[in-house]
Amino acid sequence: MDSVRNPGRASSPMLVAPIAALAALACALVVWPSLLVETSAADFILVSLILGGAAAWRTGQAVARGWGSFWHLVAYVILLAGAVRFCHFALFEDTLFSLQHFVMEFVLLMAVATLGFRFVRRRQMTAQYGWMFEADGRFAWRARAGDASAVPSD
Incomplete structure (x- = not known):
């Protein structure tokens, strides 16, 4: 039950889903390129991967730095996807x-x-609440060992 309530775990859907989506898109790019690439691979790489990917990474960081919710990120990425389509x-x-x-x-x-x-x-969770959480890889955090107060229980 505790692992279900811990959003920082390495098996969180918020971490597994994007990795799975990127893997699926990479496979689709190899198997069915017209699904992603409309005109040429070069414009897809330049606009979608390099420019759009960098903007998306920075958008995710900016929303997290402002302690914004994940739903704010969804709204911003919808706008960003429209901007990338316009660039194409x-x-x-x-x-x-x-x-x-x-x-x-x-x-x-x-x-x-x-x-x-x-x-x-x-980084925020381990710095702000360092007494409660420790890093568990680059994208996850966990309760400190021996700290029963870190994960709420019923």
């Missing part, structure tokens, strides 16, 4: 209103933003 349209003449590509951009950017969010949140 304006620079490479891709389709602006393509639901398929918008959803794929959103999944990609949301996965990267969530990892950025977790990276900062782990």
Whole structure:
């Protein structure tokens, strides 16, 4: 029961889901490239992966630094996915209103933003509540050993 209530655990859906989504997108890029790439692989790499990925990572970090909720991050990534789609349209003449590509951009950017969010949140939890939590990898934290007060019980 305690592992279900601990959002910082390494097996948290907030950490497993983005990694699984990135792995699925990487497989889709190899097996079915037209799902992600509309015009060319170079514009996808430049706009979606490099520019969009960096912006998503920084967005996740910014929301976490302000102690914002995960739902704030979702709203910002929806806007960011729209901006990335516009860049594809304006620079490479891709389709602006393509639901398929918008959803794929959103999944990609949301996965990267969530990892950025977790990276900062782990640092915050271990610094702010260092007496209660310790780092458990780059994206997770756990209750300090022997600290029964760290995880609430019923």
